[in-house]
Amino acid sequence: MSLKMSLDELRVFMDDQFPQVKGEFEILDVAPLHITVRKLVEDKHLRPGGTVSGPTMFMLADVCMYLAILAMIGPKALAVTTNCSIDFMRKPVAHANLRAEARIHKLGRVLAVGDVLIYSEGEEAPVARASLTYSIPPERD
Amino acid sequence: MSLKMSLDELRVFMDDQFPQVKGEFEILDVAPLHITVRKLVEDKHLRPGGTVSGPTMFMLADVCMYLAILAMIGPKALAVTTNCSIDFMRKPVAHANLRAEARIHKLGRVLAVGDVLIYSEGEEAPVARASLTYSIPPERD
Amino acid sequence: MSLKMSLDELRVFMDDQFPQVKGEFEILDVAPLHITVRKLVEDKHLRPGGTVSGPTMFMLADVCMYLAILAMIGPKALAVTTNCSIDFMRKPVAHANLRAEARIHKLGRVLAVGDVLIYSEGEEAPVARASLTYSIPPERD
Amino acid sequence: MSLKMSLDELRVFMDDQFPQVKGEFEILDVAPLHITVRKLVEDKHLRPGGTVSGPTMFMLADVCMYLAILAMIGPKALAVTTNCSIDFMRKPVAHANLRAEARIHKLGRVLAVGDVLIYSEGEEAPVARASLTYSIPPERD
Numbered sequence: 001m002s003l004k005m006s007l008d009e010l011r012v013f014m015d016d017q018f019p020q021v022k023g024e025f026e027i028l029d030v031a032p033l034h035i036t037v038r039k040l041v042e043d044k045h046l047r048p049g050g051t052v053s054g055p056t057m058f059m060l061a062d063v064c065m066y067l068a069i070l071a072m073i074g075p076k077a078l079a080v081t082t083n084c085s086i087d088f089m090r091k092p093v094a095h096a097n098l099r100a101e102a103r104i105h106k107l108g109r110v111l112a113v114g115d116v117l118i119y120s121e122g123e124e125a126p127v128a129r130a131s132l133t134y135s136i137p138p139e140r141d
Numbered sequence: 142m143s144l145k146m147s148l149d150e151l152r153v154f155m156d157d158q159f160p161q162v163k164g165e166f167e168i169l170d171v172a173p174l175h176i177t178v179r180k181l182v183e184d185k186h187l188r189p190g191g192t193v194s195g196p197t198m199f200m201l202a203d204v205c206m207y208l209a210i211l212a213m214i215g216p217k218a219l220a221v222t223t224n225c226s227i228d229f230m231r232k233p234v235a236h237a238n239l240r241a242e243a244r245i246h247k248l249g250r251v252l253a254v255g256d257v258l259i260y261s262e263g264e265e266a267p268v269a270r271a272s273l274t275y276s277i278p279p280e281r282d
Numbered sequence: 283m284s285l286k287m288s289l290d291e292l293r294v295f296m297d298d299q300f301p302q303v304k305g306e307f308e309i310l311d312v313a314p315l316h317i318t319v320r321k322l323v324e325d326k327h328l329r330p331g332g333t334v335s336g337p338t339m340f341m342l343a344d345v346c347m348y349l350a351i352l353a354m355i356g357p358k359a360l361a362v363t364t365n366c367s368i369d370f371m372r373k374p375v376a377h378a379n380l381r382a383e384a385r386i387h388k389l390g391r392v393l394a395v396g397d398v399l400i401y402s403e404g405e406e407a408p409v410a411r412a413s414l415t416y417s418i419p420p421e422r423d
Numbered sequence: 424m425s426l427k428m429s430l431d432e433l434r435v436f437m438d439d440q441f442p443q444v445k446g447e448f449e450i451l452d453v454a455p456l457h458i459t460v461r462k463l464v465e466d467k468h469l470r471p472g473g474t475v476s477g478p479t480m481f482m483l484a485d486v487c488m489y490l491a492i493l494a495m496i497g498p499k500a501l502a503v504t505t506n507c508s509i510d511f512m513r514k515p516v517a518h519a520n521l522r523a524e525a526r527i528h529k530l531g532r533v534l535a536v537g538d539v540l541i542y543s544e545g546e547e548a549p550v551a552r553a554s555l556t557y558s559i560p561p562e563r564d
Contacts, residue, residue: 054222055200062195081195083365083415085226085508087536087554089529105552106512110392113510115538129528129538131510131554133365224556226367226508228395228413230388246411247371251533254369256397256411270387272369272413274506336485336504341478363477367508
């Protein structure tokens with residue numbers, strides 16, 4: 001399987017489609033069935049105690065898998081999340097950016113399934129893990 | 142089991158602890174092991190197509206279970222989400238508010254487990270379902 | 283929505299299709315989007331300590347949702363589980379039978395999603411909860 | 424972190440504690456936070472159509488994570504599964520054995536979290552993925 005979108009094409013697509021989060025996500029690397037995305041952590045993503053909020057980590061896992069799938073199927077498809085199971089394992093480091101690594105295990109005609117690991121940058125142990133299923137709508141001509 | 146926090150006490154606690162989302166959540170009803178919370182949907186919660194975003198629904202499920210637990214154990218405990226499995230089942234109605242109903246199935250010494258159903262207000266079929274586990278830290282004197 | 287299979291039709295279907303577990307499951311009640319199934323617990327389902335094993339509870343949740351779906355779509359479809367998230371919340375009572383109650387939240391053209399609660403018979407608090415997604419293959423003529 | 428149980432010690436423990444499945448599981452390899460386990464597939468594990476049943480794959484994921492944890496904490500602890508989220512992604516090859524690879528992401532004082540990938544032996548793409556949380560009871564002297 002080969003990529004249908006390059007790193008640059010993914011970046012342009014992201015800025016075009018999600019202008020409201022422009023500058024918050026950086027796509028670091030893409031390869032067939034793999035992608036790495038950085039989330040810039042700002043004050044608005046923090047909870048009391050200085051830690052990154054759960055919804056911020058959920059959104060990062062969701063965006064990361066979405067981009068991993070689009071890289072494989074191209075920008076025309078409207079994939080939607082149908083399930084996410086996420087485990088919050090450690091308290092993220094306050095004010096550190098997050099790095100997410102997605103791996104697609106199945107890229108079917110109808111469903112795509114993969115895992116995401118999220119790290120506080122500079123740390124070795126992941127702060128969260130997630131598995132996600134996306135539904136891929138049939139193409140229309 | 143009886144409530145340790147009334148509806149009014151939960152509302153005051155929520156405003157105090159989460160001033161950044163003040164006015165976005167309305168606690169509608171609370172009973173032992175049950176709670177109902179409304180999320181006011183604003184433009185910033187929408188995705189392309191006018192639908193409510195996944196992270197917004199995740200946050201609502203998370204807040205709803207958190208408040209259901211605090212109502213039972215009181216405001217002193219610092220409960221944290223350890224797992225959430227969420228299914229996005231239908232596209233939410235554009236611009237309709239969301240209503241979440243949480244039910245606690247287990248309230249243990251260390252872990253609490255429950256389910257949340259999320260509806261677009263005015264609709265009968267749920268748009269999402271979630272199950273969440275919270276870790277309840279030991280009390281310190 | 284109305285039932286496509288009666289209680290008796292489901293029982294006959296179950297015995298025909300799964301002869302290897304004949305007599306282990308009793309369908310107690312069926313209604314649109316709801317079903318109740320009893321699992322007879324035998325020594326082979328027990329773990330050290332006399333408690334019912336996790337795989338036994340998983341199988342019960344899986345069978346219960348499968349029958350709830352078949353009751354709605356009829357016996358011709360070959361539905362398969364795509365995801366199950368299960369929480370084991372309490373130790374089941376040793377040697378007590380299990381009772382599972384399934385509720386379907388979404389019955390789509392392609393995916394069905396529902397929740398199952400499992401009880402040790404005679405107890406009020408559930409021992410496990412599960413949410414399951416089934417994929418429903420397209421019909422062929 | 425280093426192993427508290429060797430490959431041989433794990434094998435002896437498994438045969439002692441779970442005599443009812445003796446010979447069904449082969450521990451192939453163990454390393455800190457990683458383990459590989461083979462499940463010998465027999466006729467009783469098959470569903471109509473010749474494919475391995477869901478409960479059989481669930482049990483393999485559960486056993487694999489359990490052994491990965493015991494290898495790290497030693498045989499004295501009584502760890503129990505609290506959550507499993509499993510995705511069935513492909514139909515297993517009929518009559519092929521299964522191979523499961525577990526990776527522990529967090530080994531805390533109270534909770535352990537990890538992922539398992541399951542393969543039909545000889546195939547490159549996984550048939551299932553699972554994430555599991557185990558509760559580790561406090562030690563008593």
